[in-house]
Each structure stands twice: as structure tokens, then as C-alpha cells.
Amino acid sequence: MQAPTRSLVLWFPDWPITAFSNEAVSPPRPDAAVAVFSHNVVVACSWAARAQGVRRGQKRRDAQALCPGLQMVPADPVRDARAFAPVVARIEERAPGVQVVRPGLCALRARGPARYYGGEVEAARMLIRQLDDDGFGGVRASVADGVFTAEQAARTAPDDDPVRIVEPGGAGAFLAPLSIATLDDAEFGSLLSRLGVHTLGELAGLQVERVRERFGERGVRLHALAGGLDSQPVQPRTPPPELHRDVAFEPPLELADQVAFGMRVAAEEFIAQLGVHDLVCTELRVVLTGERGERSERVWLHPGSFDAAGVVDRVRWQLAEDAQGIFGSGVAGVHIEPEAVDAAAHHAKGLFGAGPDERVHHALSRVQAMLGHRGVVTPTIGGGRWLTERQVLVPWGDRAIAEKVRTRPWPGSLPDPLPATVYPEPRLVGVTDIAGAPVTVGERDVLSAPPAVLETAGQRRRISEWAGPWPISERGWDALRARKAHRFQVVDTDGGAWLLVVEEGEWRAEGRYD
Template sequence: MHAPTRSLVLWFPDWPITAFVSEAVSPPRPDAAVAVFAHNVVVACSWAARAQGVRRGQKRRDAQALCPGLQVVPADPVRDVRAFAPVVARVEERAPGVQVVRPGLCALRARGPARYYGGELEAARVLVRLLDDDGFGGVRASVADGVFTAEQAARSAAVDDPVRIVEPGAAGAFLAPLSIATLEDDEFGSLLARLGVHTLGQLAALQVERVRERFGERGVRLHALAGGLDSQPVQPRTPPPELHRDVAFEPPLELADQIAFGMRVAAEEFIAQLGAHDLVCTELRVVLTGERGERSERVWLHPGSFDAAGVVDRVRWQLAEDAQGIFGSGVAGVHIEPEAVDVAAHHAKGLFGAGPDERVHHALSRVQAILGHRGVVTPTIGGGRWLAERQVLVPWGDRVVAEKVRTRPWPGSLPDPLPATVYPEPRLVGVTDIAGAPVTVGERDVVSAPPAVLETAGQRRRIREWAGPWPISERGWDALRARKAHRFQVVDAEGGAWLLVVEEGEWRAEGRYD
């Protein structure tokens, strides 16, 4: 086992909150109670929320009971990583060789910065001052044997003295009184607690052979961490290439054609730089900045990969769609960067030229460039209870934005498989029983009689099988827009399958299973 490496750790408390505030269109006040939730559990909260009793690991209902005015923010790991990237780049300017442990926590070997700045304490203080000047107040720093020990030391640093040094060889004594929960392994910690082991010192005091026999190599690793023997060295990241491009307009421009013209060279350089790294851009982030600080940001998608003309088109479309009413003056700058890239070989043309799908894509893209972003749309399935409203038109090249809506709970919605034929306007039909009387559904969802005959388009079809009713209830609190209906699935004698809806005693065909 290798000896622990002296590691310098920078810890940013409540980083998901910081990332949210940095990208929020309307940032909350500094004294606002804000909490970030993942799976309805608090993963980070502001100091104002913490002052009212909100803590990490709380259920959402418990947190809101303690703090009724709590602002709920959904967790976004991509946002956390994106906001942390410039912070890491800033640290690398003063101390290269940074390892991103996770967003809000980074580590580097302490030896180099300590020799350059005159000691471990001085190096940590220089980085804290640097980040504080950049607006990242509250960052804590520590130097200790191994990243794990240094992280715990940073978490225990005081607000007025944000740097803590654990002397070489003192890691075990420093970690000994800490709870076993510090290892962040719930299963392992729960088992140890039942065995009477509650602190890291008690775990480190166990014989390593006994730990290996009971818990395997995973237990040996946690045993080493508890004793301050973190053998994993700092693994510096490889800084990503600078793929973004920024264009500043002085004076600011107001005409979309002028802005698009000014973006041509930058777009060509952007695509060429990606090509130099054998990459293509499949998702593009465009940020427009106004003269008075206005901001419009959007991620554009592409069914294949962007070329220079496609980049310029997205800037023009964003000016036409998002910037209306946002900019009180001209556009002062445009920032473009790849949100997602792919290996260029995956998008190379085939040996015998482009296939029919590629030719269709080029044709539709040319039409879209002439008519605008929403000039060419494709249908997809979205969320909703009624089949007609589930048909969503998406601009060509965009991902299905209705996917999140479709996965929401829709009580009364029709499960798969859906009818192959959906009528834009449900067709009026008749359903009668064996005696010829109209079939109705009572208040308790009880059918007056088994459906026997389906009358549609002047034809009478004998119903061979049927299923239902399945109630649909919408907006019961609104007397004007409330709806209550019942669905049936029927199969006629000729094998045709129908989706029927009865509402206020009137039968209609919503679709057909072809």
C-alpha cells in the first residue's frame, strides 16, 4: 500500500446552491431560503434555510414543514458541473494539476504549490483569496495526508479561519473521533453501527485481516481511510481544449442579419477547432448578451452534426424567437460552445455516398434555413389524457422536448399500445345493447347493459368483445372546464378494434387500432 500523498483540497459548501444562483435568470435574494432536491430529498440548502432547521437528507415535506417559504430547486448535475468548470480553470492558473473529485470539491498535490508559495498554509491561503476575489466567498481549504482526510479537514474549518492543516502523520488522530457516517457508505456504516463500531477510530483499531475476512477488499479500503492511510494519489485532470468562441460587437448591433454576418468567421473557426480534435458538435449552446446585461441562453440540437452555416442559423433563430422583448438595446456579444460532442468518425459519409436519410436531412435543413426554425416540424407523442392533444409538433432537428411531459403521471391516460389511427376530431358513433337501447354509464361507472352493436358511418357492426369503462376526470375544481368521460375498447365481428369515448351520453370514436 502506498503512503498517503500530501493533498490540498478546496471545498465549496452547498455548491448546488451556488451553481443554481450563478445561472438563475432571476437569482434569489442572499437571505432567501433555498434548497436543492433530488428524489424529494434535500441535497443542499442555503444558510437561511439551514437557520430554520432544513438539513441534508431531509424529505421534502419535512423541510417545507420547517420552512414554509422554502424555494424548491430540482437537482441538476449538469448545471453543477458546468458552473464548476470555470472555477477549476481559475485554480489551474495558480496551481496546475487539479483533480475534480465532484462539483464543489477539487484536490491537487500540495508539494508543488507549497514550494512555490513558501509553505502549505501560504499556498492554501493564496487560493482561498483568489477565489474570494472572484466572488466565491466561503470556500474552505485544507492540507492533509490523502484526499479523504483533507476533505474532512476542510469541512471542519471555521468560517473566520477557512484554512486547516493536518500535520504529516496526524491523519489517524484527526479522523478518530469522526462518525462512521463520514465514509458515506450507508450499508457499511449501518452494519458497523450494529456491531458497536461508531467512530472512524474504532474502525481503524480493528485488525485488517478480520476486516478483510468479513467485508472483503471494500472493507479494507474503508478501513484504510478511517486510519488516515488513503493510498489513492491525486489524479490531475487533462484540461479540455478551448472549443468555445466569443464575438463582441462594438457598438452593439440590433439587426439580426448584421449579427449573423458577424458570426460567420467565428462559426467557421468553431467547426474547424472541433475538427482538429476529430470531434463534431451535436448540441450547441448559444448565449446572447445585451448592452445592459440582458441575457438569452439556449441549447440547440441537431439530428446529425453542426456545420458553420447551421451555427449561424441557430444564432439567427434565437434572435428571432428568444430575444424579442428581452433586449432593450442592441446585442453586445455572442458566445457559442459545444454542449455535447461526438467522434467525427461516427458522422462520416458512407463509402457509396449519403443514404436516403442523409439526403432527406439535407433537404429539410435547407427548407428550414429559408423558412425559419419552426418552418419544418415533425410529429411526436407527448403527454396528456386525450389522443389528439398527445400529438406534438417538434421543429426539425430538435429533441423531443415533450419526453419529460410524457413521463409525468397522467391519471386516465391511455397506456400503450396506442391506436394507429387517431381522428383529429372524434367521430360521432352509436352504441346500443342487444335490445337496441342506447348504452349509458351511470354515476358509479356502471354500464347500463353490455354493448352489442356499433353504428359508424351508416354501418352496423356487431360487437364481439369489449372492455371498460375507464373513467377520465379533468379539472373537477373548475365548473366551466371540467370534463368527465369514460373510455371503451371494442372489437367488432370483422376484427376491427376501436377506442370509444362516451361523454354526457354521447358516443364518439377517438381512434382505431389498425
């Protein structure tokens, strides 16, 4: 195993919080308690949240119990990577050859910057000063033998000195007292803890052959890391091509057609640059800025790929739809960049559809241009307990973003298959028993009598089969917004299947199974 190379690591604490704050429409205050969670576990939190006891790895419920005013933000790796890309570009201006370990953590070979800036400490401090000038305070830097040791040194750097240097050959001694959990392998760490191995030094002290026999090559790799023998060198990234385009207007423009005309050349250059790299754009990010700092940002989708005219049309529609009332003194600039690209050859094989799909897209786009951006919509399914709130209409070409996420648990929601027909407003119906008396649901979800007749639109239908009731209870803690209802599925003698709900003694049809 070859000797580790000197690695310089830059660590941005709480990067998911920084990325969210930089892109949020209403950024949280610097002293706000914010936590980012994934699968109901906290993965990052602000200093204000930590001051109240919130920690990484906590369950969401425990974190909220410690900090009732905690703002919870869903994890978004794409957002984190997008916000980190310009930071890496700034680092590469002073020290090329950067490897992005993950958003918020990057590494580079220490030898080049150290020789150029007069030493490892000087190189690290220079990069921290540059990042601080760019508005990224609190960055920690370290230099050590290998990326793993350098990362741990950066994480343990004291508050009064953001630079920590682990001298050559000292990695093993530095890592020895650290917890086995530092290896970030929960299964391996749990097993070692049960065997009485709790620190990296204790793991490094085991014979490598015994580790290989028990844990295989994965164990050997972690054993080497624990001893400071990180043999994986820094792997510099290949900087992505500069595909974005910016257009500044002086003086600011007030008419949408003026803005569209003014950025037509930039749109053509944008598409041409994609062609140079044999790429097509399937998702486009457009950012409009005003003279007084106003901002409108949007991501547009295309099932095929954008052309220059399509880019201009998206800018025009965004200005007409999203920016109305935002820009008080006109548009000062337009920024366009690809949010998602695909290899042109791969795209041509039909990854996103071709032929009829492309013709459908162009036809709908033309109709949308005539009727307005929200004149053509497509349905998608969101989260919630009621069918009307789960049916979300998305303007053609927009990313489907539902206020209520479908994947979250919704106790009382209807399982698949869902009714094919959903009434925009549940229809008032009547349900009676065999004697003609209204059927009611009493305490403990007990029916007054079996449903026998369904009355809809003046027609009486005999009920041949029925199932229910399934209770729905919402917001029991809020007397003004609390709801309690019961769902039923019924089949009439003509073969019609209905989804019914009874609430406060009133029967309504939510939908029909066609």
C-alpha cells in the same frame, strides 16, 4: 500501502443550488428556500431551506411538509458540471494540477502552492480570496493527508474560519469521532452499524485481516480511509481544449443578417479548431447577449455534425425566433461552444447516422430555412394522462424538452401500446346499449348497460368487444380545474379499435388503434 500525500481541497457548499441559480432564466432570490432532488430524495438545499428543517437525504414529501414554499428543482449532473468548468479553469490559473472529484469539490497537491505562496494556510486563503472576488462566496478549504481526510476537514470547517489544516500524521485522530456514514457507502455502513461499529475510529481499530475476511478488498479500502491512510494521489485533469468562440459587436447590431455575417469568421474558426482536435460537434450552445444585459441561450442538435454554415444558420434562426422582443437595443455579443462532441473517426462509422440520414437532415434544414424555425417539427412523447398533452412537437434541430416528464408517475395514464392515431381534439361520438339508450357511468364506476353500438361521423358500428371503465381523476383539490372521466377500449365488428373517454355524460374518441 504508500503514505498519503498532502492534499488541498476546495469545497463549494450546495453547489447544485449555485449551478441552478447561475443558469436559471429567473434566478431565485438569495433568501429563497430551494432544494434539488433526485429520485424523490433531496440531494442539496439552500441555507434558507435548511433553516426550516430541510436536509439532504429527506424524502421530497417530508421536505415540502416542513417548508411549504420550497422550490423543488430536478437534479442535473450535466448542468452542475458545465457550471463548475469555468470555476476550475480560474483555479488552475493560480494553482495548476486540479482534480475534479465531482462538481463542487476539487483537489490539488498541496506541496506546489504551499511552497509558492509561503505555506499551506496562505495557499488556501489565496484561493478562497480569488474565488470570493469571482462571486463564489462561502467556499471552504482544507489541507490534510489524502483527499478523503481533506474533504471531511473542509466540510467541518467552522463558519468563522473557512480554512482548516489537519497536521501531517493527524488524519486518523481527526477522522476517529466521525460517523461511519461519512464513508458514503450505505450498504457497508448499515452492516457495520448492526455489528456495533458506529464511528470511523471504531472501524480503524479492527484488525485489517478480519476486515478482509469479512468484507474483501472493498472493506480493506474503507478501513484504510477510516484510519487516515488514503493512498490514492491527486490525479490532475488534462484541461479541455479551448473550443468556444466569442464575438463582440460595437456598436450593437440590430439585423439578423448583420449578426450572422459578423460571426461567420468565428464560426469557421470554431469548426477548424474542432478539426485540429479530431472532433465533431453534435450539440451546439449559442448565447446571444444584448447591450442592456438581455440574454438568449439555446442548445441546438444535429444528427450528424455542424459545419460553419450550420452554426451561422442556428444563430440567425435563434435571433429571429427566440430573441424577438428581447433585445431592445441590438445584439452586443455572440458566444458559441460545443455542448457535445464526438471523435471524428468514431462519428464517421455512423454513431449518429450517415448517408441517407445526413441527406434527410440537410433537406429538412433547407425547408426549415424557408418556412421558419417552427415550420418543421418532429413528434416526441411527453408525460401526462391525456393523449393530446403527451404528443409534443419539437422544432427540427431542438432538444426535446417536455414540460411534463414522461418518466414520472402519472396515475390514470394510458399504458403502452398507445393509439397510432391521436385526434388533436377528441371527436364527439355516441355509445348506446342494445335498446338504443345512452350508456352512462354511475357511482362506483358502474355502467348503466353494456356498450353495444358506437356512432361516429354519422355511422353506426356494432361493438363486438369492450373493456373498461378506467377512471381518471385530476386536481380534486381545485374545484375550477378538477376533472373526472372514464376511459374505454372498444372494438367494432369491422375490426376497428377505438380509445373512448366519457366525461360529464359525453362520449368522445381520443384516438384509434390502426
